[in-house]
Amino acid sequence: xxxxxxxxxxxxxxxxxxxxxxxxxxxxxxxxxxxxxxxxxxxxxxxxxxxxxxxxxxxxxxxxxxxxxxxxxxxxxxxxxxxxxxxxxxxxxxxxxxxxxxxxxxxxxxxxxxxxxxxxxxxxxxxxxxxxxxxxxxxxxxxxxxxxxxxxxxxxxxxxxxxxx
Numbered sequence: 001x002x003x004x005x006x007x008x009x010x011x012x013x014x015x016x017x018x019x020x021x022x023x024x025x026x027x028x029x030x031x032x033x034x035x036x037x038x039x040x041x042x043x044x045x046x047x048x049x050x051x052x053x054x055x056x057x058x059x060x061x062x063x064x065x066x067x068x069x070x071x072x073x074x075x076x077x078x079x080x081x082x083x084x085x086x087x088x089x090x091x092x093x094x095x096x097x098x099x100x101x102x103x104x105x106x107x108x109x110x111x112x113x114x115x116x117x118x119x120x121x122x123x124x125x126x127x128x129x130x131x132x133x134x135x136x137x138x139x140x141x142x143x144x145x146x147x148x149x150x151x152x153x154x155x156x157x158x159x160x161x162x163x164x165x
Contacts, residue, residue, distance in 0.1 A: 001161045002160065002161060005102070005104075008098050008099060008101075008102040008104065008109075009112070010157070010160060011098050011157050011160060012094065012095040012098045012099065012109050012112050012113050012116070013113075013116050014116075014153065014154075014157040015029070015030060015094040015095075015098070015113065015154060015157060016091035016094060016112060016113035016114065016115070016117045016120070017091075017116045017117065017119070017120035018120070018150050018153060018154050018157075019087055019090035019091040019094060019113065019116075019117040019120075020078070020087050020091065020116065020117035020118060020119065020120030020122075020123075021078075021121070021124045021146060021149075021150050022063065022066055022067065022146075022147065022150045023066060023078075023083075023086050023087045023090040023117075024059060024062040024065075024066045024090065025066070025147075025150045025154060026090055026091065026094045026117075026150075026154060027050070027059050027063075027090055028056070028059035028060045028062065028063040029063075029151070029154035029158060030050065030094050030097060030098070030154075030158070031050045031051070031052075031055050031056040031059045032056045032059075032060065033158045034047065034050050034051040034056075034097075034101075035051050035052065035053050035055075035056040037051070039051055044100055046096065046100055046106070047097060047100055050097050067147050070143050070147075071140040071143050071144070073139075078121045078124075078125055079121055079122055079125055084118060084121055087121050088114040088117050088118050089114070090117060091113035091114040091115070091117025091118070092110035092111070092113050092114040092117075094113050095108075095109035095111070095112050095113020095114065096109045096110040097109070098113075099112075124146065128143070128146060131145075
């Protein structure tokens, strides 16, 4: 079993990176996870919002739409500034939520999550392009594999051993 602080750090770093790959998937996975947990008393506003079944449902729809849109040939690169800022914001949201749930400073979690998202946006775009070229696979297929990687990794990160929420 890992310590709660280490668990929160790893989840923030990992979900932040996933936000760099699919901006809506990380918050959708975290919100769904939180919505399935019993809410402790005196939970703060951010955690209450992210734990809401309504928020979870909305984020899942947005994540599904993003995954479909990602396969279109007209979809711009994730590293174009407005999209990159959205990914940084998504990473910040998951980081702040995870740190708040651990009783830590939201700002530190937001910073860690956003930096991970920006780094992963650039790294994953490069890997996606190289994989398609080296394997001679069309981009939508590489994108579908990336979707599976994001979903599986996110679920695994949220199941890291440790105490409750």
